[in-house]
Structure formats: structure tokens, C-alpha cells
Amino acid sequence: MGNKQTIFTAQQLFHRYRDLAPQLVPLDYTNHPDVKLPYELIGSMPELKDNPFRQRIAEVFSEDGEGNMTLDDFLDMFSVLSEMAPRDLKAYYAFKIYDFNNDDFICKSDLEKTLNKLTRNELTEDEVRMVCEKVIDEADLDNDGRLSLEDFQHMIVRAPDFLSTFHIRI
Amino acid sequence: MHRVYYRVHTTGHKEEEGGGHLWEKTVWTDETETYQNDGKKKVWRRRKTGHVWRQTTLSVTHGGGNVACTGIAARNFGGGVQSYFVFLRFLVVLNFVSFFLIAGFVLIPTFCLLEEIAQFSCFYSQPAKCNCILSWIFFSPLQGFMEYSYLFYGYYNITEMPNRDFFYNIPLAYILTAVFYFAFCLISRVAVATGSSTGVSSYSMIVFTGWDYSCLGDRATKLKQKNILYQLQVDLEEESRKRHKADLSTSKKVILYSLRVLMTFLSLGFIGGAFYGIYVTTQFSQVNDNRADEQGILGFIIQYLPSMVITAGNFVVPLLCDKIALVEQYFPSTTIILALLRAVFLRLVSLGVLLYTLWSQITCYPNELKGNCTLCGYNYKEFQCWETRVGQEMYKLTMFDLLITVAVFLLVEFPRRLVVDNCSCKPVQWVGRQEFVVPSNVLGLVYGQTVVWVGALFCPLLPAINTLKFVILFYCKKITLFQNCRPALRTFRSTTSTFFFLVVLLKLAVLIRPSYGCGPFHSSSTMWSTVPDSFNNLSNVTQEFLFFVGSQAFSIPLFALAMCVNSQYAICVMMTCILNSPYCAFHGVILCLSSPWQCGDVLCRSFSNCLWEKHCTAKSSA
Numbered sequence: 001m002g003n004k005q006t007i008f009t010a011q012q013l014f015h016r017y018r019d020l021a022p023q024l025v026p027l028d029y030t031n032h033p034d035v036k037l038p039y040e041l042i043g044s045m046p047e048l049k050d051n052p053f054r055q056r057i058a059e060v061f062s063e064d065g066e067g068n069m070t071l072d073d074f075l076d077m078f079s080v081l082s083e084m085a086p087r088d089l090k091a092y093y094a095f096k097i098y099d100f101n102n103d104d105f106i107c108k109s110d111l112e113k114t115l116n117k118l119t120r121n122e123l124t125e126d127e128v129r130m131v132c133e134k135v136i137d138e139a140d141l142d143n144d145g146r147l148s149l150e151d152f153q154h155m156i157v158r159a160p161d162f163l164s165t166f167h168i169r170i
Numbered sequence: 171m172h173r174v175y176y177r178v179h180t181t182g183h184k185e186e187e188g189g190g191h192l193w194e195k196t197v198w199t200d201e202t203e204t205y206q207n208d209g210k211k212k213v214w215r216r217r218k219t220g221h222v223w224r225q226t227t228l229s230v231t232h233g234g235g236n237v238a239c240t241g242i243a244a245r246n247f248g249g250g251v252q253s254y255f256v257f258l259r260f261l262v263v264l265n266f267v268s269f270f271l272i273a274g275f276v277l278i279p280t281f282c283l284l285e286e287i288a289q290f291s292c293f294y295s296q297p298a299k300c301n302c303i304l305s306w307i308f309f310s311p312l313q314g315f316m317e318y319s320y321l322f323y324g325y326y327n328i329t330e331m332p333n334r335d336f337f338y339n340i341p342l343a344y345i346l347t348a349v350f351y352f353a354f355c356l357i358s359r360v361a362v363a364t365g366s367s368t369g370v371s372s373y374s375m376i377v378f379t380g381w382d383y384s385c386l387g388d389r390a391t392k393l394k395q396k397n398i399l400y401q402l403q404v405d406l407e408e409e410s411r412k413r414h415k416a417d418l419s420t421s422k423k424v425i426l427y428s429l430r431v432l433m434t435f436l437s438l439g440f441i442g443g444a445f446y447g448i449y450v451t452t453q454f455s456q457v458n459d460n461r462a463d464e465q466g467i468l469g470f471i472i473q474y475l476p477s478m479v480i481t482a483g484n485f486v487v488p489l490l491c492d493k494i495a496l497v498e499q500y501f502p503s504t505t506i507i508l509a510l511l512r513a514v515f516l517r518l519v520s521l522g523v524l525l526y527t528l529w530s531q532i533t534c535y536p537n538e539l540k541g542n543c544t545l546c547g548y549n550y551k552e553f554q555c556w557e558t559r560v561g562q563e564m565y566k567l568t569m570f571d572l573l574i575t576v577a578v579f580l581l582v583e584f585p586r587r588l589v590v591d592n593c594s595c596k597p598v599q600w601v602g603r604q605e606f607v608v609p610s611n612v613l614g615l616v617y618g619q620t621v622v623w624v625g626a627l628f629c630p631l632l633p634a635i636n637t638l639k640f641v642i643l644f645y646c647k648k649i650t651l652f653q654n655c656r657p658a659l660r661t662f663r664s665t666t667s668t669f670f671f672l673v674v675l676l677k678l679a680v681l682i683r684p685s686y687g688c689g690p691f692h693s694s695s696t697m698w699s700t701v702p703d704s705f706n707n708l709s710n711v712t713q714e715f716l717f718f719v720g721s722q723a724f725s726i727p728l729f730a731l732a733m734c735v736n737s738q739y740a741i742c743v744m745m746t747c748i749l750n751s752p753y754c755a756f757h758g759v760i761l762c763l764s765s766p767w768q769c770g771d772v773l774c775r776s777f778s779n780c781l782w783e784k785h786c787t788a789k790s791s792a
Contacts, residue, residue, distance in 0.1 A: 050391040051383060081383065098378065111377070118381060119399040120392070127406055134373040141180045143195045152378070159379045168383050 010075060016170065017074045020045065029071065039067030042074075047168050052117040056097045057081075065102075081168040090166050091156045095149050106147040108132050254608050254615075255644070261619055262640045268351050268626070269634040275347045276630055279340060323557040323628045342704050348627045376401055408501050426499065433494045440490050441516050444483035445523045452476045452527040456559075476563070477570035480520050484617075488513050488610075513610065517617045525624065528563060532556045557628045564625025564632060571618055572639045579646045611647070615640075 018025040020041045026033055039058050048054040058067035061077040069077070079085060080093050096102075100110045111132040115123065123131070139147055139155045156162050179196045380398050385391055418426070455475045471478075491512050495505045590598055622636040705713065 047384075047386065050386065050388050052391070052395070053381070053383075094378070114377060118377065118395060119402065120395045122395075122399055123402065127403070130406060130409075131373055131377070131402055135377055138372050139374040141195070142182055143180070143184070143193050155374050155378065159375050162379045165379055165382045165384075 013075055013078055013170070014071065016045075017071055025071075034070070036064075036068045036070050037074075039069075042067065042069055047170055052120075053097055056100065060093060060096045078168065078170055081166065082170075083163075083167060087156070087163060088153070090163065091153045092149070094156070094162075094166055095152045104149070106152065108136065108146070111135055254612055255648070257612060258615060258640060258644050258647070261615060262637055262644065264619075265622065265633045265637040265640065269631075269637060271351060272347055272626075272630050272633065275343045276340070279343065322561045323555070323630070339704060344630075351626060351633075373402070373405065376405075411501050430498050430500075433498045437491050437494050437512060440487050441512070441519075444479075444487050444516065445520060447479050447483065448476060448520055448523050449527050451479045452524055452563075453531065456528070456531055474566055474570055476524060477567050480524065480567065481570065481574055483520060484513075484517055487516055513613055517613060518620065521617070521620060521624070524563065524567075525560075528560055532559075561625055561628030561632070564621055565629055565635070567621045568618065568625070568632065568636060568639060571614075571621075572642065575643060575646060579650060583650050 014029075017037070018027070021037055024037065025035055039055070039062075042058050043049060043054050048057065051057070055067060057077065058069060059065055061073045061080075062069045063073060080089060095106070098110060098114050099106050100113045101107070106114075112128055115128050115131060136145060136147065139151050141151050141154060142148065179194055181192065181194045183190050184193050376398060380401070382394060385394050452475075455472060458472050488509065491509060495509060498505070498508075500508065618636070618639070622632050625632045705716075
């Protein structure tokens with residue numbers, strides 16, 4: 001499809017990072033300066049600004065868990081979301097993104113929040129409840145009423161297009 | 171033989187205050203949902219259950235091809251739209267190549283040998299009176315100077331060329347070109363497989379892998395969210411319908427089923443009404459053909475009446491069937507399939523009705539031995555050159571289709587978008603922008619291509635015209651998509667099957683005796699008979715060589731080679747050779763079609779179905 005240059009280099013990513021706030025980010029990184037860009041700048045990137053999960057993505061990949069990202073976090077984020085990342089790594093980070101309360105389990109409330117973000121709050125409460133029940137019913141293998149990382153990975157293995165949907169082009 | 175049942179389950183031990191307990195959870199089983207009716211438990215077992223088609227998109231994969239401009243469409247609007255444009259592009263290429271084939275073998279030799287034409291008594295009426303462009307496109311092919319021109323069959327009437335160093339058998343070239351054109355289309359369709367991208371679309375799949383992170387832009391994001399919303403709602407609705415169905419009392423069930431039967435008859439009635447309308451208007455149009463000399467609006471209406479009725483039917487009847495579907499209350503998945511089946515049936519069979527009407531008029535069916543048909547075997551008074559008339563009908567269909575598309579594009583879609591964007595009152599916003607519905611558009615493409623296939627034998631330039639038409643269509647649809655449309659919320663699946671029409675066409679070509687007064691076959695008894703005649707005229711050596719090529723001694727090693735090459739199409743052709751020699755096989759099919767009562771439909775049907783449908787349908791590639 002035209003020229004599909006999706007293998008981006010760290011150099012390109014650095015310049016994208018710097019373009020968000022040129023006055024904050026120095027050109028010279030040899031002294032490992034401690035620069036963090038606030039979430040508002042990250043969330044305004046064109047690749048992320050319409051994504052309903054952008055806040056969770058930024059929180060998952062940032063050191064402080066608040067969405068303020070250093071250059072390393074930024075590089076990590078786009079390399080996991082690129083084509084080259086292996087399936088297990090993507091599944092791990094996808095799990096963390098959908099785990100809103102950071103308790104290493106996707107419970108019913110996490111699912112409800114995910115669902116509302118996916119459908120723009122347009123499902124009724126009954127429908128949300130039914131879908132959450134069905135999801136846990138289908139994916140929960142150890143029968144504890146919530147999804148662990150293993151359950152999630154087991155389900156992802158059966159999804160053929162996970163790799164192509166969990167992917168951001170930059 | 172033992173039946174095998176499947177069940178995948180996890181077991182574990184749950185710790186609790188008063189001691190633990192063992193739990194067991196079924197992950198997957200081939201039992202369907204069990205619903206209890208009257209205290210009895212029913213268990214149904216699924217077969218081949220890896221394949222849930224609830225989430226399917228219309229996708230057509232084409233071997234090779236680069237679709238740069240539709241890449242953007244795919245990202246913003248979804249995969250179904252991209253496949254529509256891929257298919258359209260493929261059809262443009264197909265028609266263009268066919269035109270080259272026809273031009274090379276029939277057109278150019280006829281053009282070069284023009285001065286040798288012996289004039290036959292084919293009387294055609296006065297040239298066009300009006301010089302404006304519309305008249306030139308719409309009228310002159312029908313009764314003006316273009317009727318007797320390269321456009322139609324009647325012009326190609328060279329049969330002998332004495333006093334030349336070489337002998338170019340125009341009739342043979344004509345029919346072989348047609349045969350190769352059809353074969354080429356069939357081969358190309360082998361490469362184009364209609365597949366569906368299915369996944370196991372359980373709820374967890376939709377929730378966790380449904381979101382496309384590379385979706386850019388506010389509008390595309392909203393669309394994707396609506397898409398997911400719709401999928402979930404459809405799935406939930408199906409579940410609740412299933413539960414409802416189990417809960418229905420017997421009397422309500424009886425009412426529902428009788429209502430469904432009634433609605434089926436009603437929809438068949440609508441479709442039948444459309445067919446009757448086509449039949450009546452075609453007869454009217456043919457009978458009044460000589461009186462439609464005027465070039466004004468009235469003449470236009472009379473000439474194009476069948477096309478108008480067909481187009482109107484294709485638009486109105488699906489709308490009515492949609493309303494009927496509301497009453498029938500099938501599952502949403504069933505409703506979609508049913509709507510699509512009805513639309514396909516309507517379109518293709520209405521074309522068949524048109525052809526049947528023409529045939530019955532040309533051969534004075536059912537009074538074949540009376541009146542005008544006794545002398546020539548066809549109605550020579552009204553149809554001096556029946557092939558040209560059939561070609562004209564197909565030409566009219568094609569041009570009217572193009573006219574309607576351009577008119578709708580200019581007069582409906584652009585204003586609709588302007589109104590919706592600038593006026594924010596409630597009813598207008600509820601109507602909303604035009605939705606680009608992929609299945610009906612693809613159906614339109616298939617229908618247009620079928621018309622061209624039917625008409626190509628009688629109107630050799632029709633593929634070239636169709637190429638232009640599809641190019642115009644491509645740009646119109648592209649502009650519409652990006653400027654005027656919001657993408658369709660629903661995704662469908664559809665299959666196309668047009669082999670039926672090639673069989674009908676061959677029947678037409680062979681059953682009716684070619685016109686005495688025009689065309690390259692005026693001296694043969696059937697169109698196909700030129701091929702055996704020429705074959706017999708070849709030298710003995712050539713004949714034996716051809717028989718050898720078709721025989722088993724040659725084809726079996728070729729088959730082995732084809733297996734190594736692992737080409738599905740080659741295997742299919744080799745199987746034809748092994749069953750019978752290819753020339754004989756094809757000859758047999760033609761003979762079978764020309765005398766159906768003797769040969770029996772079974773042979774033809776099994777031959778065509780078995781070989782072309784089962785073995786030649788390529789699997790959809792990822």
C-alpha cells in the first residue's frame with residue numbers, strides 16, 4: 001500500500017519526542033538529563049489524541065504511573081506498540097492497560113470501564129452487565145471471577161488479529 | 171462408528187473458611203446452549219464449530235494488485251470498502267483486456283478487410299437527426315447510424331475473402347474470441363475468491379481485540395466505537411432472541427411461523443410483480459420499437475422502458491423486503507442473509523426474465539410454427555437482425571445504469587451532504603449523510619458485469635464501453651466516499667455466482683438460428699457449428715495432433731506436473747482432460763445445451779457444478 005515505512009528508528013522517535021516541547025528537551029542526551037514531559041503534551045500527539053485509552057497507555061508506560069513520560073518511557077511505548085514487538089510482550093502491556101485499578105487482575109469494574117470507553121457510554125447498564133458476565137465466563141479459566149494475566153494471554157492466543165490491532169503507526 | 175464428543179474444562183480447588191471445594195469450569199464444548207422446555211433438557215451438538223461467522227466482513231481478495239489510493243479508504247472506513255474498490259479495479263482491468271482480445275482478433279481484421287464486404291440486404295433506418303451528444307450516446311446505437319456499425323453484431327458480415335493470399339475466417343475468430351473471453355473471465359474469477367475474514371468473535375475477543383489502536387481522527391474513532399457498539403448489541407439481541415424463542419408458548423409459535431410463511435409469499439409476490447412488469451414493458455418496448463422514431467423524451471422513455479423498470483425494481487423491492495423483515499422477526503443474522511439473498515435473486519433473475527422475453531419474441535414462442543417464424547425459424551419481420559437487437563438491449567441496460575449512477579451522484583448525494591452539513595434541524599440530522607453500503611454496491615458491480623457478459627457476444631465493443639463506465643464509476647464512488655459518505659456501520663458477507671448466466675447465454679447462442687440477413691453467421695445453422703466445420707477443414711495431421719493433446723496419454727503426465735506445481739486451477743483443467751478430452755468435453759456440453767431433452771440436465775449440471783464450483787473455487791487467501 002504505497003510506501004509503508006513503519007520501521008522507525010530511535011532517532012526519528014527522539015525528534016518526535018523533542019518536537020512536543022523543544023524548549024524542555026535538550027538536543028544532547030549524553031548526560032542523561034532528567035526530563036519528563038507532562039501527560040497533556042503526550043496526550044496531544046496526533047496518534048494518541050483520539051484514542052479512548054490514551055490516558056491508560058501513558059500511565060502504563062510512564063515511570064511514575066501518572067502519565068508523565070521520560071524519553072525512555074516514550075521509546076518503550078512506541079516500540080511495544082510497533083510491528084516488531086512480540087505477541088507476549090504486547091499481551092502483557094495490553095493487560096496492564098485494561099487493568100484500571102492496577103491490581104494485576106482485570107475484574108468486573110475494570111471491564112465495565114473498558115466497555116464504556118469502547119462504546120462511548122452508549123450501552124445501557126443491563127447490557128454492560130451482561131457483556132461483562134459473558135466476557136468473564138468465556139475467558140476466566142481459574143474460576144475466580146476475574147481475569148489474570150494467564151487467562152488474558154490464553155485468550156489472546158486465539159485472537160488472530162490482535163497483533164495488527166494493537167499497533168500504532170508513527 | 172463411535173461418535174466423538176468434545177469438552178474442554180478446567181478444574182481446581184477453591185479455598186474457603188469452612189473448607190474448600192472442588193470446582194469445574196467448562197471452557198468449550200460442542201454442546202450448544204441447553205434450554206429447558208417443559209422440564210425436558212435438549213442438547214444439540216455443533217459441527218465444525220471453529221467458525222462463528224457473526225463477525226464477518228465482505229472481503230474480496232485478488233491475486234496481485236496494488237491499491238495505493240484505497241489504502242486510505244481501508245484505514246478510515248474499514249476493510250469492506252477497500253475490497254469494493256479492489257473488485258472494481260479488477261473489473262476495469264478484466265474489461266480492458268477483453269477489449270484488446272476482441273479488437274485484435276475481430277475488430278482490426280474486419281476494419282482492414284472492409285473493402286471486401288458484400289452488401290447484404292440489411293435495411294437500417296435513417297441516420298440520427300439530432301447531433302447533440304446525448305442523442306449520439308443514447309439514440310444512434312438504437313436506430314441511427316451507429317446501429318449498423320462496429321458496435322453491433324450485424325456489421326461483422328464478412329464470410330468469404332477470395333483473391334487473397336491468406337484466409338482469415340472472421341466467423342470463427344468471432345466465436346472463438348467470445349469463447350476465450352468467457353474462459354478468461356472464468357479463470358480470473360478463480361483468482362478472485364470471495365472470502366470472509368472471520369474470527370472467533372466471542373465477547374472477549376470484541377472487547378479486548380476489537381479496538382484498532384492505529385485508528386486516527388475523530389470521525390474514524392467515533393465510527394469504530396459505533397461499530398463495536400453495534401456488534402455487541404447484535405450479539406446480545408441474538409442471545410435474548412434465542413431465550414425468547416424457548417419461552418414462547420405453542421400458540422405464539424404457530425402465529426409466528428404462519429406469519430413468516432405469509433411474509434415469504436408476500437416478498438415472492440413483490441419479486442414476481444417486478445418480473446411481470448419487466449416482461450410487459452419489454453414486450454411493449456419491442457412492439458413499439460418502429461414507432462419510436464421521435465428523438466424526444468417520449469422516444470427515450472419507450473426505448474429505455476425495460477431498463478427503467480429493472481432499475482426501479484432493484485431499488486423498490488429491497489426496501490419493501492426490509493419492511494417485511496421487521497414483521498418476520500428472525501435473528502438479526504438470518505435477516506441479513508435473507509435480505510441479501512432476495513436482492514441477488516431479484517437482480518439476476520430479472521435479467522433472465524428480460525432475456526426470456528426477448529427470446530420468446532424472437533422465436534414467436536409458443537406459436538413457433540405459425541406466423542412470422544415459419545420461414546426462417548425466427549421472427550424475421552420484426553427482427554431482421556435479432557442479435558443486434560439483443561445487443562442493443564444490453565447496451566441500453568449498461569448506459570441507463572451509468573446514467574442513473576451519475577444522476578444520483580450529482581443530484582442526490584451532493585445536495586444531501588450540503589443540507590446535512592449546513593442545516594442542524596432534527597429530522598435532517600436523523601436522516602444523516604449517505605451511508606456507503608458495501609454489499610449493494612458490490613451487487614451492482616456484479617450485475618453490470620453480468621450484463622456485459624451477456625451482451626459481449628452480440629455487441630463486441632461492449633467491454634470497451636464497460637471499461638469506460640467502470641472508470642467513471644470508480645471516480646464517482648471515490649469522490650462520494652470521501653466527500654459525502656459516512657461509512658456503513660454494519661458489515662456483511664456475500665457470495666457471487668454467475669456461472670449460471672454463461673450457461674444461459676450459451677443456450678441463447680445455440681438455440682436460436684442466427685439471422686439470415688446480417689452478421690458473420692448468416693450462413694450457418696448455429697453459431698457453434700463453424701468450429702466443427704473449421705476443425706474438419708484442418709489437415710489430418712493437425713486433427714490428430716489436437717486429439718492427442720486432448721487425450722489421456724498426454725493429459726495424465728501434465729496432470730502429474732500440475733500436481734507438482736500445486737496450482738489449483740491447473741489441477742481443475744487437468745481433471746477435465748482426464749474425464750474426457752477437452753475438445754470433446756466442450757463440444758459435448760454445447761451439444762447437450764442445444765438439445766436438452768436428449769442429453770438431460772443431470773450431465774450438464776453435474777459437469778458444470780462439480781468442476782467449476784467445487785474444484786475451481788480457490789480458497790480465500792489471508
